[in-house]
Amino acid sequence: xxxxxxxxxxxxxxxxxxxxxxxxxxxxxxxxxxxxxxxxxxxxxxxxxxxxxxxxxxxxxxxxxxxxxxxxxxxxxxxxxxxxxxxxxxxxxxxxxxxxxxxxxxxxxxxx
Amino acid sequence: xxxxxxxxxxxxxxxxxxxxxxxxxxxxxxxxxxxxxxxxxxxxxxxxxxxxxxxxxxxxxxxxxxxxxxxxxxxxxxxxxxxxxxxxxxxxxxxxxxxxxxxxxxxxxxxxxx
Numbered sequence: 707x708x709x710x711x712x713x714x715x716x717x718x719x720x721x722x723x724x725x726x727x728x729x730x731x732x733x734x735x736x737x738x739x740x741x742x743x744x745x746x747x748x749x750x751x752x753x754x755x756x757x758x759x760x761x762x763x764x765x766x767x768x769x770x771x772x773x774x775x776x777x778x779x780x781x782x783x784x785x786x787x788x789x790x791x792x793x794x795x796x797x798x799x800x801x802x803x804x805x806x807x808x809x810x811x812x813x814x815x816x817x818x
Numbered sequence: 819x820x821x822x823x824x825x826x827x828x829x830x831x832x833x834x835x836x837x838x839x840x841x842x843x844x845x846x847x848x849x850x851x852x853x854x855x856x857x858x859x860x861x862x863x864x865x866x867x868x869x870x871x872x873x874x875x876x877x878x879x880x881x882x883x884x885x886x887x888x889x890x891x892x893x894x895x896x897x898x899x900x901x902x903x904x905x906x907x908x909x910x911x912x913x914x915x916x917x918x919x920x921x922x923x924x925x926x927x928x929x930x931x932x
Binding site: 737739741747749751756762764798802806807809810811812 | 826863918922
């Protein structure tokens with residue numbers, strides 16, 4: 707049982723480049739989330755989705771886009787990366803009713 | 819809006835010491851409260867939770883009681899081990915069904931020395 711899987715685990719980008727982070731969950735969860743973790747800031751919600759084909763903005767959505775074309779996948783896109791987007795990104799999922807959120811292992815992104 | 823405030827570390831203790839990590843919150847409605855733990859290089863794992871006032875969550879020797887009157891959810895453990903070294907996050911969810919995610923505190927880095 708894989709749970710929540712994020713790819714890639716590490717990435718270095720140059721300013722202005724684009725990339726997509728993939729999150730996949732095999733628990734048939736309705737809700738999925740993207741967070742970023744920065745030193746001294748805890749985790750902050752970027753975007754989230756309550757179901758296939760739906761997305762919504764979180765606390766820090768600027769510079770990111772998301773898509774949820776399939777229930778099990780939630781993609782986070784950076785169209786033009788900036789050094790301020792250097793962070794560790796976590797995906798999470800939970801079933802409706804929210805008893806426990808399951809997190810991926812994280813993606814460490816560095817923008818130079 | 820919602821917010822979670824927890825003591826920031828690092829907190830350094832000797833093995834077998836008593837641990838308290840304070841957490842207070844501000845929320846509309848009646849939130850559910852959580853403690854998550856992050857071991858080095860890993861994602862977050864749920865440690866314990868409480869969904870209503872006076873509930874006590876417990877797991878692996880850790881405990882926390884949902885105190886509505888003081889809006890607190892302090893984490894305690896009677897005797898810590900080196901393996902408890904990690905970052906601990908207090909979090910809340912106040913929406914019906916948890917649709918719009920968790921609000922996290924900034925995390926407390928706990929270091930246990932042998």
